[in-house]
Amino acid sequence: MKLNLALAQINTELGNIQANLEKHLTLVKQACQDGMDLLVFPELSLTGYVLQDLVPVVSCRPESDDPFFQQLLDASRNIDLVVGFVDEDSRHRFYIASAYLSQGEVVHVHHKVYLPTYGLFDEGRFFAPGDSVRAFDTRFGRFGMLICEDFWHASPPYILWQDGADVLLFSSASPGRGLNGEPKLESSTWVEHINRAYASLFTIFVAHTNRSGFEDGLNFWGGSTVFDPNGTLIAQAPYFEEALTKTEIDLNQLHRTRARLPLLRDERPELVQRELERILHK
Amino acid sequence: MEINLSIDPELVRKILTEFIRSEITRVGFSRAVINLSGGIDSAVSFVLATEALGPQNVLAIRLPFKTSSGDSLEHAQMLIDQFGCPSVTIPITEMVDPLIAREPGMPEIRKGNIMARARMIVAYDQSEAFKGLVIGTGNKTEILLGYTTLYGDSACSLNPIGDLYKTQVRQLARALGIPEPIIAKPPSADLWAGQTDEGELGFTYEEVDKLLFLLVDQRYRPEECVEVGFDEKFVRQVFERIRKNQFKRVLPPIAKLSSRTIGYDFLYLRDWGT
Secondary structure, three states: OEEEEEEEEOOOOOOOHHHHHHHHHHHHHHHHHOOOOEEEOOOOOOOOOOOHHHHHHHOEOOOOOOHHHHHHHHHOOOOEEEEEEEEEOOOOOEEEEEEEEEOOEEEEEEEOOOOOOOOOOOHHHHOOOOOOOOOEEEOOEEEEEEEHHHHHOOHHHHHHHHOOOOEEEEEOOOEOOOOOOOOOOHHHHHHHHHHHHHHHHHOOEEEEEOOEEEEOOEEEEEOOEEEOOOOOEEEEOOEOOOEEEEEEEEOOHHHHHHHHOOHHHHOOHHHHHHHHHHHHHO | OOOOOOOOHHHHHHHHHHHHHHHHHOOOOOEEEEEOOOOHHHHHHHHHHHHHHOHHHEEEEEOOOOOOOHHHHHHHHHHHHHHOOOEEEOOOHHHHHHHHHOOOOOOHHHHHHHHHHHHHHHHHHHHHHHOEEEEOOOOHHHHHHOOOOOOOOOOOOEOOOOOOOHHHHHHHHHHOOOOHHHHHOOOOOOOOOOOOHHHHHOOOHHHHHHHHHHHHHOOOOHHHHHHOOOOHHHHHHHHHHHHHOHHHHOOOOOOOOOOOOEOOOEOOOOOOOO
């Protein structure tokens, strides 16, 4: 089975949902014309990233009566979508969220579970952390979604793998940083290393959509990637620029790689559970 | 201990030109103005601005004082000619002299500050006339050391090179094609005859950048810097300079009274809504 995947590496307007929604819909149209099956937008693609006191102003609900989601759900009748937004729950807690939309329905919503609140990051001040990591079924197989800091921790990708995900969709708004004389920022090198590692260790597809553009002095470095179950880079967007990066994913590669390398078959989650329980309860 | 201050100039050039273009155009402008001193920092900021916006959209301002070195004016002119941008030359002597004349024997530091602030006034006036934002030229070394005049040369709308140490600015300057005499000459604020940065600071940029890299970027404690070979007095002096000059790096504190106060719990980026 083939999946035509497109990564929408976009810049956003900070706090201007209407302008960002219009950009989403334009790219949806383009991706549909190009015969794509799934279009993935970056973290907080509807709102911009350093929201601070804008958080409660730009929040929305991933439901058909929300004016913004209504249009996105309509768009999802032609192509599956992953969009980034601020989710306000019924108790008025705010989450950094990604929604998977397909055929007019919300298939899954992930709330970012790890909120970086150190260095240049201040997410924990403005957002509530999510408390679940779940794979979900799509018309192309079982997928998992994570947002930026979620995949700087090894456990969420591991959990999704064990929950049956064969394709991980990562989204981020990653600020570029780290000069060392190399033609690539340290942040880019690091993220590419770990994404390749997850694909290799779990024999799965890992697609990462990052942002481009600036917010004040922060640059978002783009460079979105797709790695296959062998850990081979099969698509990469340019650094620092907006791009619609398209690639065909051959899901039969899962069969070929796992026939050679049965890491999933041989994984022992009960052992992990036993040892974690011992560590946590000693 | 590895002190690696090398940069990939093409990577830095790409990020900084995109930064300038983004931060100027998103607020509705397409132009910039910049005070060209003839030194390397303003030369680098200037060339980045011309690459980002096109030379016709960057106004170069030369602001000589009667004691300024002739080289400064000439070197600024070399850049203007090489990159082909509009320019104005506005001597500040007549602005500055009457204020200085009120106090015979005024110390050089006060005169220097007056000149730096006079140049700021001209830059912001030209900013309005040319409809361009003021590009800053302060590097990371001088910002950390506080070797700058508050509301003088530190005043700007955006600063592309403020996260590059002086020695990194030199690497970028070569890649940008800045004439060698500008790169090679001793850095100077040129506020009085014979002034050099390194003479006034008491150490070289080469030395202090390595120490700053450890203290700031690598989060070394001062005593760890001494352990790896830096002179204890030098480390203490630099650490104190960083601490004492924090006031130059932040907005003035507002006394909190209400439940929502600018700077504490009224938090938005400058790019809000754009």
